[in-house]
Amino acid sequence: MNFSSQQIEAITQRVLRELNSRGIAVASARPPNGKSQAASKSETNGLPLNEKVITEESLVAAAAAGRTISVAAGAIITPSGHDYIRRHSITISSTVARKTASSTGTVITVGECSAATSAASTAGWTALTAGCERDAASKARELMGSPVVCCGGVASITACLLNRSEKVRAAVVTLQTDVPALTAAMQPNVLCLESAWAFSQLLKLLRGHSAGNGTPASWKELSR
Known part of the structure; x- marks a missing residue:
């Protein structure tokens, strides 16, 4: 069965909501000072994103626009995440x-x-x-x-x-x-x-x- 990007995104969002309702955090939130914790570290190999599911929301929270990001092996990038990466010239390390x-x-x-x-x-x-x-x-x-x-x-x-x-x-x-x-x-x-x-x-x-x-x-x- 083939799914469209919109259907995949909808399914992903439902899964994320279910995980959040169970107290399982998937996307990291931006710290109160407005700067992501990862951004304060050395980014020689790219801004590290440790989530297993990379969404547009997690990229926005990490202030990833225009930067190089490093994702964990096996991480899944949702269709909205890919759109955000393309629109904001993000490079995958x-x-x-x-x-x-x-x-x-x-x-x-x-x-x-x-x-x-x-x-x-x-x-x-x-x-x-x-x-x-x-x-x-x-x-x-x-x-x-x-x-x-x-x-x-x-x-x-x-x-x-x-x-x-x-x-x-x-x-x-x-x-x-x-x-x-x-x-x-x-x-x-x-x-x-x-x-x-x-x-x-x-x-x-x-x-x-x-x-x-x-x-x-x-x-x-x-x-x-």
């Missing part, structure tokens, strides 16, 4: 993702792609930014051995640049692609996506994706 990158992977975004950055942070993946498709391909080639997803720009250009190397097997993935079937048949070690993917779709992809085993054998199956 990948500090948490780097700690677990050895067992997960890396998302490389071409330009601005807040949904991909947020999904990477939630899934525990590292997030990197590239200036163009060529830059994304260059960064991806340095990360072989763990899953890599490139998001944004023109996915076919990024994949074409990557596939010039026999050590890389990049595949363009759309919203209609059967990713498990693609992985089983081609064993790609890089997936290239357009920027149209929503946060929930990206998160599902990252949590279910693993790279192809080893280095492609010079595309030998093409000559069979």
Whole structure:
């Protein structure tokens, strides 16, 4: 069953109200002096938000507009939270993702792609930014051995640049692609996506994706 963003937000708000009625705090409130407690700390790695559910209200309370925020691994950002992040130019720090990158992977975004950055942070993946498709391909080639997803720009250009190397097997993935079937048949070690993917779709992809085993054998199956 598919839910719209409005339905997801309504369900989230009902859950939050139920938790609050039971005395379980989800979003941190702003201290009486008008400045969030987290804001008074060092923000070298981003303003820390420790809630498991990040809503627009918690972002407003933390005075996150225009800043970099760091969310806990596994945290869920609601649709209203994503809208607030986009409207107020908030950057999601990948500090948490780097700690677990050895067992997960890396998302490389071409330009601005807040949904991909947020999904990477939630899934525990590292997030990197590239200036163009060529830059994304260059960064991806340095990360072989763990899953890599490139998001944004023109996915076919990024994949074409990557596939010039026999050590890389990049595949363009759309919203209609059967990713498990693609992985089983081609064993790609890089997936290239357009920027149209929503946060929930990206998160599902990252949590279910693993790279192809080893280095492609010079595309030998093409000559069979």
